[in-house]
Amino acid sequence: MGLYVQLLVDGLFLGGLYTLAAIGISLSYGVIRIINFAHGEFVMLGSYAAFWLATLYKLDPLTSLPLVVLGGGVAGYLLFRWVIRHVLEAPHLNQILLTFGISLVLQNLAVVLWTGDLRSATSVVSYAAAELGPVLLTFSRLIAFVVAVLLVVALLGWLKWSELGRATRAVAQNQQAALLMGIPIRFIYALSFGISAALGAAAGGLLSFLIPLSPWMGFPLVVKAFAIVALGGLGSVMGAIAGAMLLGLSETAVSYVLPGGSGWAEGVSFVFLLGILLLRPRGIYGQALEEQHR
Amino acid sequence: MKRSAGCTATALALAAMVTWPALGQAQEPIRIGAPFELTGRFAAYGTAGKRGVEMAVDAYGKRVLGRPIEVKYVDVQSNAQVTVSAMTELLEQERVDYVIGPITSGVVSWATPPWRQRKPVWLVPGSSSTRNETELGKEKYFFHPYPWDYDYHASLTAMLKHYIGTGKKLAIVYSDGAYGRAHLPHAKEAFAGAGYRIVLEELVREGAADYSPALLKVRQARPDLLLGLVQTADAILLTKQAKSANVGVPYLVGTVYAALNEWQKATGAAGDGWLSVTSYMPNLKRPGNPKYPKLFPSSDDWEKAFRARYNREPEFLDPLNYVAAVMLFMAIDRAGSIEKDKVVAELEKMDEPTFYGRAKYTKSKGGTLHQAFSAMIVMQRQNGKSVVIYPPEVAKGKLITAGP
Numbered sequence: 207m208g209l210y211v212q213l214l215v216d217g218l219f220l221g222g223l224y225t226l227a228a229i230g231i232s233l234s235y236g237v238i239r240i241i242n243f244a245h246g247e248f249v250m251l252g253s254y255a256a257f258w259l260a261t262l263y264k265l266d267p268l269t270s271l272p273l274v275v276l277g278g279g280v281a282g283y284l285l286f287r288w289v290i291r292h293v294l295e296a297p298h299l300n301q302i303l304l305t306f307g308i309s310l311v312l313q314n315l316a317v318v319l320w321t322g323d324l325r326s327a328t329s330v331v332s333y334a335a336a337e338l339g340p341v342l343l344t345f346s347r348l349i350a351f352v353v354a355v356l357l358v359v360a361l362l363g364w365l366k367w368s369e370l371g372r373a374t375r376a377v378a379q380n381q382q383a384a385l386l387m388g389i390p391i392r393f394i395y396a397l398s399f400g401i402s403a404a405l406g407a408a409a410g411g412l413l414s415f416l417i418p419l420s421p422w423m424g425f426p427l428v429v430k431a432f433a434i435v436a437l438g439g440l441g442s443v444m445g446a447i448a449g450a451m452l453l454g455l456s457e458t459a460v461s462y463v464l465p466g467g468s469g470w471a472e473g474v475s476f477v478f479l480l481g482i483l484l485l486r487p488r489g490i491y492g493q494a495l496e497e498q499h500r
Numbered sequence: 501m502k503r504s505a506g507c508t509a510t511a512l513a514l515a516a517m518v519t520w521p522a523l524g525q526a527q528e529p530i531r532i533g534a535p536f537e538l539t540g541r542f543a544a545y546g547t548a549g550k551r552g553v554e555m556a557v558d559a560y561g562k563r564v565l566g567r568p569i570e571v572k573y574v575d576v577q578s579n580a581q582v583t584v585s586a587m588t589e590l591l592e593q594e595r596v597d598y599v600i601g602p603i604t605s606g607v608v609s610w611a612t613p614p615w616r617q618r619k620p621v622w623l624v625p626g627s628s629s630t631r632n633e634t635e636l637g638k639e640k641y642f643f644h645p646y647p648w649d650y651d652y653h654a655s656l657t658a659m660l661k662h663y664i665g666t667g668k669k670l671a672i673v674y675s676d677g678a679y680g681r682a683h684l685p686h687a688k689e690a691f692a693g694a695g696y697r698i699v700l701e702e703l704v705r706e707g708a709a710d711y712s713p714a715l716l717k718v719r720q721a722r723p724d725l726l727l728g729l730v731q732t733a734d735a736i737l738l739t740k741q742a743k744s745a746n747v748g749v750p751y752l753v754g755t756v757y758a759a760l761n762e763w764q765k766a767t768g769a770a771g772d773g774w775l776s777v778t779s780y781m782p783n784l785k786r787p788g789n790p791k792y793p794k795l796f797p798s799s800d801d802w803e804k805a806f807r808a809r810y811n812r813e814p815e816f817l818d819p820l821n822y823v824a825a826v827m828l829f830m831a832i833d834r835a836g837s838i839e840k841d842k843v844v845a846e847l848e849k850m851d852e853p854t855f856y857g858r859a860k861y862t863k864s865k866g867g868t869l870h871q872a873f874s875a876m877i878v879m880q881r882q883n884g885k886s887v888v889i890y891p892p893e894v895a896k897g898k899l900i901t902a903g904p
Contacts, residue, residue, distance in 0.1 A: 216712050223709070322543030324733050326740065326766040333744045333770065342716065344744045417709050418736040418766055422540060426707055461713035468714045469676040469703030 208340025213462045214455070215341060221454025222351035223416075225358055226409040228431035228438075228446045230402035233361070236378045236441030237398040240290065241298070243305040245431065246424025247312035248403045252278050252410025253419045254320060260327040260414070267329045267414045268349065274411040275357075275404045282403020286396040294395070309424070316421035329415040350412040357408055358447060361401070365443070374398055378441065437479050439492030448490045453479065529570035530838055532828075533590035533599040533620075537607055540578025541707075541733055544762045545603040545626060545817060551810060552625070552821025553600055559795055559822075560829045565836065569829070576602055580610045587614035596620065597838050600825055603817060604731075605629030606678040612636060621840050621847075625824040626817060628652060628756070629682035630866055637868035641840060643847060643861060645824045645872040649683045650865065652755055652777045653690035655876040659775075659890035660725070663899040664751070666695025668724035671749070673714050673738065675730040677706040683729040683755065691727070699723050704730065704738075711738055715745040725751045732757045736766045743770035750901040751775065758881055759816055772883065773902025777876045779857070780816040781886060784877075784894065786855045795826050799855035820873065823856045827872075 231245050252274050259270040289308065293301050334345040365371040376384040377394045385391055409427075417423070434453055438445025456478050457471040464470055486492065534553055537546030550573055557569050572594050576583040583602065590596050591614060599615065602608055603626030612635055615622055621641045624632070628649045636642045660668075670691050674680035680703075688698060700721040702714045715738075718726055726749040728738050735757040742752065751773075757763045758776030767774075782803050789796035797805075802822070806814045831846035832838060847870065851860040857873050864871035878890040880899060887897035 212716060213713075216710070220710050317539055322539050322547070323762050324544070324736055324766050326736055328768055328770075332740065335744055335746055342719075342745060344712070344741075346744055347710075347712075413709075416740075418733045420541065420543075420733070458710070458713060461710075462716070466701070466703035468708065468711065469705050471713075472705055472708070 209462060212341050213458055215343065216347075216462075217455035217458035218451070219347040219351045219454070220458055221451035222354040223409065223412065224430065224434055224450035224454050225447050226354040226405060226412065227427050228434040228450050229358060229361065229443060230405035230409075231428070231431050232435045232438065232441060232443050232446035233405070234399055234402040235435065236443065237374055238290075238294070238395045239441075240294075240301050240305065241432075242399075242402065243302060243428065244285075244308040244312060245402065245406050246426075246428030247309050247316075248278055248282065248406030248424075249410040249413065249427055250316060250419070250421060250424040251281070251312065252407030253414040253423065254316065254325075254410075255407065256411040256414035257325055257327045257419055260329075267327050267411055268331070268353070271353065271408065271411045275408045278407020278410075279400045279404030281407075283396050283400030285403070286399035290399060291392065291395070309428075313421050313424070320421070322421060324418045324420050326418050327414040332415050346416060350416060353408075353412060357405065361405070362443065370394070370397065433476065433479060435489075437482060437489055439489030442489070442491035445489055445491030449479075452482075452490075527567065529568045530564055530598075530832065531594060531596040532569065532571045533587075533594060533596035534571050534573045534601050535576045535583065535586050535590060535599065535611060536573065536601045537578045537604060538573070538575035540576075542578040542604045542607060542731075544732065544760060544815070546576070546578075546601070548815045548817035549601050549603045549625060549821045551806075551814075552818045552823075553825045555806065555809065555818075556822045556825035556829065560826060564829050564832045565838070572596060576607055576611070578604070578607060583607055583610040584614055587611045588617075591615070591618045591620065597840070598828060598843075599623070600625065600821070600828070603627065604679075605632055605682065608632050609635065609678060621828075621843055623824050623828060625821045629678055630686060631678060631682045633864070633866045633868050637864065637866060637871075640869065641844060642868075643824075643870040643872075644864070644868050645827070645859075645861075646820060647777075647779060647874045647876055648864060648866055648868070648871075649755075650686040650690065651874045651876055652683070653687050655777045655878055655890070656727075656753060656775070657690045657694035657696070659878040659899070660696075660751070660753075661694055662890060662892070664724075668696050668751075669699045669722070670696045670725045670727060671700035671702070671718045671721050671723035672698060672727045672729060673702045673704055673711070673718065674728075675704055675706045675734055677731070679731050680704075680706075680729045687727060687729060696725065704734070706731070706734055708734070708737070711741045712745060715741055715747055718742075718747050718749065719745065723749055725749065725753055727753045729755060730757075732760060732763055735763055739763070739767045739774060740770050751899075752902045756816070759879060759886065761813060761815060764881070764886070769884070771881045773881060773900070775878060775880045775889075775899075776886075777878055778816045779873055779876055780819055781877070781879060781888070782813055784888075787853075788855055789853050792852065795830070796823070796852065796854040796859075802855055819856050823854050823859060824872075827852075827859050 255274045256267040259265040331345040336343045373389045434449040438449030456475040460471040460474045461467040536549045574586040598621045600623045605627045608627040623643045674684045753775045758774040759778035786799040788798040834846040835842035861870040879886045
């Protein structure tokens, strides 16, 4: 029994991190219809920002998280205004090439600025843990999960109850109708891209004390995030959450249950995801999204 | 007078015609390919290799046989496709005479098929995986100045037997890449052979974001020793998670990663207690070679020159690549030619004391024809410092248990 509770706890913790990494991609695709291959680099830059704030100014990565999120948001907003908006009407291939190019530029910039050395920050919660019967709760992952949940809830609340959030949903549902209603869709695009980057940077800030950092850490994360977004249904924020939780839980379950499972977790989980996509080719929430567009 | 001047001119012209090709050859550079992992997940290894070769070229006066040494450094990006194309370009377009690098086992295995096309003399100052030994060890033009994985485990088990005796329980966590899988059978053989009981073998994915499940299994197995057969990035995650999961294992055993500055900085206090094997570490106070004091100075002098140039502490791969490259230059000089068989013969004959150890290529236990520097030392991280604990003749401290 203890094993299954531990499995559930660890799966949820991992799913929380995956949610934060993937939800930004889902938001930017849902609103702007751009597949942002540079999203992983926002995660990477968020990690480095938290690392350097910890190293140079002794700021705990959890304390510096608001700064990292704000910095990521501003950087994303400006990147959209200066670069991305020029390809809004271009074919998808051009958009992909542009974001892929931005990703390479940011990776190489990070190498030039900080070298390729692996780094890792330490938080006050890094090595704290509590044993609740047979279940081990590591505080670093627990707090990362709680922060991820808070940020996702804040995003969902903003989308549901704020005026700008409603405008963002309107643009996601029907751009032409939103434009006719007087919604400044270019501003909404830039805002969504900024929020998407801020969420990526937040994921990075939390990862800075959980996994090793390097200029290339973004790409594997973004590959996983795309799988999550495809599973949940392209452009659906709720779908991204469901996909991330499903992936986190399935990976952890395989790790715990199969002998040598940690080595097989990703492979088996992706086969499982493939099975779901065969049954629901539009992803878990894809159908609902399509109906909304009609 | 006119006739005499004409004769002189003709003689000069003839002399020029005869000596021109030789002069041309004298100026033609000796091309050395240096494919290193300068970026990507193994960048720390490749950049150390490059630094070592750079220092060797300068120490040698940038010339061999009166010809300039031209090193073509290429970044293989720790990537399979880039490695294959970089090696192919060095061998087929640049037509290099010798190759030094890459360093890591996986990258060396990717570089092997293109190397086989022309088979120049190839020095690999790194790569501990015996998969590469099986593939390359019997090759006449392959030189391996670095220990193989069985040397790691022989040193570790000898140290453990020395301090804690035998009969202890061991858990092994190994990665699914070339490194972990190649180390596993040798680790099992060495530890079981030394009288340790293996109670858990747990496979983990390279580059995974969470090792909690594997570490929970380790906690449940209650071993006396945990052996992590993973590479640096995964080792950082394993170390930090082992600390936060409070695995409660008295002895934490790594391979070479705990000797790397990169791992030490990234893990901080979580690294305390981890053991590592290495072929070199700073402040060993080893003597130089009195016959070649400029090429092989004492370890203190070499480290001083290194720090002055790079403003950092040397890693074990910096001096290794330095010594391996200097050995190659000396062999070319002694051969009086760049013809590879003559250079190989000189490398085989070479036997020089250096601050890195005895520079002599011999046959390895696993059958590599040209193997050097197999001896290793064992160190442990104690209170944020690296302390040599084995062999006893160079030990500066004793084995302690990992803290809670």
